[in-house]
Amino acid sequence: MNNCTPKLLRRLESRPISTLKAHPLNARAFDDLTGAAFETLKADIERRGLQHPVDILPDGTIISGHQRVLVGLELGWTEIKCRVRFDLDAAGPDAVALALVNDNVQRRHLSKLQKTRAFLAIRGIENAAQCSGGQLTELLDELGEYIGACQRSARRYVRIIGTPREIQHAFDRGEISINAADKVANLSEVKQRQLADKIRQGGSPKALVTAALPKKPDPHAEDQPLLPVPQITAALEQLAKSRQAGAWTHPRQLKALRRAIDALVAVLV
Numbered sequence: 001m002n003n004c005t006p007k008l009l010r011r012l013e014s015r016p017i018s019t020l021k022a023h024p025l026n027a028r029a030f031d032d033l034t035g036a037a038f039e040t041l042k043a044d045i046e047r048r049g050l051q052h053p054v055d056i057l058p059d060g061t062i063i064s065g066h067q068r069v070l071v072g073l074e075l076g077w078t079e080i081k082c083r084v085r086f087d088l089d090a091a092g093p094d095a096v097a098l099a100l101v102n103d104n105v106q107r108r109h110l111s112k113l114q115k116t117r118a119f120l121a122i123r124g125i126e127n128a129a130q131c132s133g134g135q136l137t138e139l140l141d142e143l144g145e146y147i148g149a150c151q152r153s154a155r156r157y158v159r160i161i162g163t164p165r166e167i168q169h170a171f172d173r174g175e176i177s178i179n180a181a182d183k184v185a186n187l188s189e190v191k192q193r194q195l196a197d198k199i200r201q202g203g204s205p206k207a208l209v210t211a212a213l214p215k216k217p218d219p220h221a222e223d224q225p226l227l228p229v230p231q232i233t234a235a236l237e238q239l240a241k242s243r244q245a246g247a248w249t250h251p252r253q254l255k256a257l258r259r260a261i262d263a264l265v266a267v268l269v
Contacts, residue, residue: 170205
């Protein structure tokens with residue numbers, strides 16, 4: 001007779017909601033639901049009850065169900081139905097992290113940027129810039145396949161993940177372009193934080209980002225410095241070749257060149 005008792009893998013039980021604690025990876029990888037999305041989940045749970053128990057480790061660390069726990073607190077619950085995952089606890093931290101991320105990816109409609117954050121979090125990467133050339137290329141290839149993007153876009157998403165959440169949220173809401181968000185990643189940490197603070201205070205992300213990014217000099221502006229003689233000569237030669245080839249030249253370029261020539265003639269005379 002076999003007297004061995006099989007290992008307990010999972011157990012359903014009610015736990016005091018105050019004893020549960022969020023997994024630290026959850027805040028790094030995902031945002032809490034807010035606004036209409038949170039209210040929709042709250043209304044559904046209030047109407048139908050908790051349809052899926054919260055997965056936790058034996059010590060009360062939440063694996064899946066962070067948003068359900070927040071709803072329970074909003075509704076004034078003192079206890080919540082849980083499924084204690086002895087199997088994941090025995091499998092180790094990597095298995096727990098994978099289960100946490102996969103549950104969120106499957107349950108929530110995540111943007112490519114949000115999927116990028118989850119992808120990096122599950123690999124324990126906080127700063128992809130610290131990866132070596134070969135490692136980074138491999139990482140971007142895997143990420144591109146994971147989120148359905150080319151390597152160039154994957155690189156941009158990784159850079160944007162390094163900006164404050166306010167910038168990331170503005171990008172996800174379509175308030176700033178991927179190009180603008182990527183340029184914000186080039187700003188100093190202090191400037192990024194100042195920008196995030198202003199957005200949090202209600203400022204327009206598009207207007208604030210546009211004002212914060214360095215401006216490119218307008219080559220056709222009236223107040224541009226005069227070109228030196230060698231550049232004027234080269235520009236005239238290029239203009240002559242363009243005219244012979246029938247190429248179109250912007251009137252502003254012609255005007256700027258004419259001003260430079262006139263100023264040069266005035267100096268020589």
